[in-house]
Amino acid sequence: LAVQAMARIILTEEQEKxxxxxxxIQISAPSAPLDEEMACLNIQGKLIAIGNWMPAAAAEQGYSLIKPRKVFKS
Structure with missing residues (x-):
């Protein structure tokens, strides 16, 4: 089974909007890059993908991929 890396990211008010x-949105943070090629965020109950992959449920809801530079790992 593939491990899904979860990332904790602090968003600005503008990014939330x-x-x-x-x-x-473009995400950057003063942190080490993700070890994984992909991560899935759950922001306010919405699935949002990072990197080259996203869950089918998110794609079906019309979300697109977000390409981060660096993110916080939880």
């Missing part, structure tokens, strides 16, 4: 309106 962008997500609520279905826009993709």
């Amino acid at each position: 962008q997500i609520q309106h279905g826009q993709s």
Whole structure:
């Protein structure tokens, strides 16, 4: 089974508004890069993918991939 890396990211108010309106956002943080090629975020109950992969449920809801530079690992 593939392990799904979960990332904890602190969003700005502007980024939260962008997500609520279905826009993709650029995420960066002063942290080490993810070890995994992919991670899945759950922000306010919405599945949002990072990297080259996303869950089918998120794709079906119209979410697009987000390409981060670096993220916080939880």
